[in-house]
Amino acid sequence: MSSKIFLALLVFTCIYSCYAQQGSVVEALTAYNKWREENGKVYSSEAEKIYRQSVFLENYQSVQEHNKNSNHTYSVGINQFSDITLQEYQQRILMKNSPLNELAKNKNRLLQSSPIQNSNDTQIASSIDWRKKGGVSPVKNQGECGGCWTFSATGLMESFNLIHNKPQNVSLYSQQQLLDCVTLENGYFSEGCEGGVPSDAVQYAADFGVLSDNEYPYTGIQGQCNITSKTNGFQPVQFSYLDGTAEGLRKALNYGPVSVAMDASNMKEYTSGVFNNCTSKQFNLNHAVLAVGYDEEGNWIIKNSKGPNWGMEGYFLLAPGNTCGILELDFQITA
Ligand SMILES: *[C@@H]1O[C@H](CO)[C@@H](O)[C@H](O)[C@H]1NC(C)=O
Ligand SMILES: *[C@@H]1O[C@H](CO)[C@@H](O)[C@H](O)[C@H]1NC(C)=O
Ligand SMILES: *[C@@H]1O[C@H](CO)[C@@H](O)[C@H](O)[C@H]1NC(C)=O
Ligand SMILES: *[C@@H]1O[C@H](CO)[C@@H](O)[C@H](O)[C@H]1NC(C)=O
Numbered sequence: 001m002s003s004k005i006f007l008a009l010l011v012f013t014c015i016y017s018c019y020a021q022q023g024s025v026v027e028a029l030t031a032y033n034k035w036r037e038e039n040g041k042v043y044s045s046e047a048e049k050i051y052r053q054s055v056f057l058e059n060y061q062s063v064q065e066h067n068k069n070s071n072h073t074y075s076v077g078i079n080q081f082s083d084i085t086l087q088e089y090q091q092r093i094l095m096k097n098s099p100l101n102e103l104a105k106n107k108n109r110l111l112q113s114s115p116i117q118n119s120n121d122t123q124i125a126s127s128i129d130w131r132k133k134g135g136v137s138p139v140k141n142q143g144e145c146g147g148c149w150t151f152s153a154t155g156l157m158e159s160f161n162l163i164h165n166k167p168q169n170v171s172l173y174s175q176q177q178l179l180d181c182v183t184l185e186n187g188y189f190s191e192g193c194e195g196g197v198p199s200d201a202v203q204y205a206a207d208f209g210v211l212s213d214n215e216y217p218y219t220g221i222q223g224q225c226n227i228t229s230k231t232n233g234f235q236p237v238q239f240s241y242l243d244g245t246a247e248g249l250r251k252a253l254n255y256g257p258v259s260v261a262m263d264a265s266n267m268k269e270y271t272s273g274v275f276n277n278c279t280s281k282q283f284n285l286n287h288a289v290l291a292v293g294y295d296e297e298g299n300w301i302i303k304n305s306k307g308p309n310w311g312m313e314g315y316f317l318l319a320p321g322n323t324c325g326i327l328e329l330d331f332q333i334t335a
C-alpha cells in the first residue's frame, strides 16, 4: 500500500501544479465530490480514497483535453469507471483472458454451418435500427466481471425471440446460468469472468436451454452450475457465423441483431459520437457486444452491457468497416 500512497502523492502533486496554472483545481475537486456522492463510492482505507481521488482527477483532466480537440469523432466523459485506470479497466471489466483471439485465427473451424443461406434474397435497407422495431431488450449491466460474452449471447437470444416469436412480454435470459455452466469442464472454451465465447453460450442454450434472469439471477461471480435438467427454457435451434465482410454484416442485420466481438481497450470513457480509436490492426478481441443496426453513414449501432447510464443510453456507434475488429467473429441465430 505504501507504493500506492507514494504514487497517489506523486500524481496528486502533478495534478495540483497542472491545475494551479489553469485555476480549475476547485472545479475538478467539486466534480469529484459530486461524482463520489452520486456513485455511492466507499473506499476500504484513507490511502485508497486518496489514490482513487487522484486517479479520478487525472481522468477528469484527460476527458477535458479529449473533448477540446475538434478532430475527435467521439466525446468522452466522467462515468462509473472514472476512479480506475485504463489498465485496471482492461483487466477487470474487459476479458482479461479472451479466448476470442485464438478463435478468430481458427475461424474456419467455426464455419461448420455456412454463412446465411437466404442472403441473396434479403433486401438491404439504407439504414436499420432494431430498437425502433421493438427488436431489442433493455440494456443490462455486467458489473465488475468480464462476462460480456454471456450478455452478448442473452441479448442475441432475447432479440431473436422478440423478432421471430413475437411474445407478449420481453423474456430476459440468465447470464449467470451461462457464466456458471458454460465452462471448460463442460466442454466449452469459456472461463467465466476471465472471458468466454458468445457462440459457446448459444450452443449451450441450444443443448440445455436457458432459464430466465429471474429464475437464475445475476451475481457477477462465477459459481457452481445449478442446472440438472436438459430442457430449461429458451432453446435456439441454429446459429451461423458470417463471412467477415461489412456487406455480410449489413445483410445479416436486416434479418436481426448480430453478436460481435471487438477490441474495446480504449472505450472506457466514451459518451457519444462515432468511436474509431483502435490504433493497430492487431486487434485484441477483449469485448463481446450486440450489433443492432447501422445508420445512413454506415456506422454500426451497438448495444453494450455497462448499464443504461453508459454511452448513449447504453449504446455506442462504431465507424464503418472492420473498426476495432467488429467483423472478425460475427454470428447470428437463424432458427
Ligand atoms: C487536427 O487535424 C489536423 C490535420 O491532421 C492537424 O493539422 C491539427 O493539428 C489537428 N488539431 C488538433 C487540435 O489536434
Ligand atoms: C447467391 O449468389 C451467389 C453469387 O451470384 C451464388 O453463387 C450463390 O449460389 C447464391 N446463393 C443462393 C443461396 O442462392
Ligand atoms: C405479461 O405481463 C403482464 C404484466 O406484467 C402480465 O399481466 C401478463 O400475464 C404477462 N403475459 C404473459 C404471457 O406472460
Ligand atoms: C440451486 O437452485 C435451487 C432452487 O432455485 C436453490 O434452492 C439452491 O440454493 C441453488 N443451489 C446453488 C448451489 O446455487
Ligand SMILES: *[C@@H]1O[C@H](CO)[C@@H](O)[C@H](O)[C@H]1NC(C)=O
Pocket: 072, 086, 266, 267, 277
Ligand atoms: C484513444 O484512447 C486512448 C486511451 O483512452 C487515449 O489516450 C487517446 O488519446 C485516444 N486517441 C484518440 C485519437 O482519441
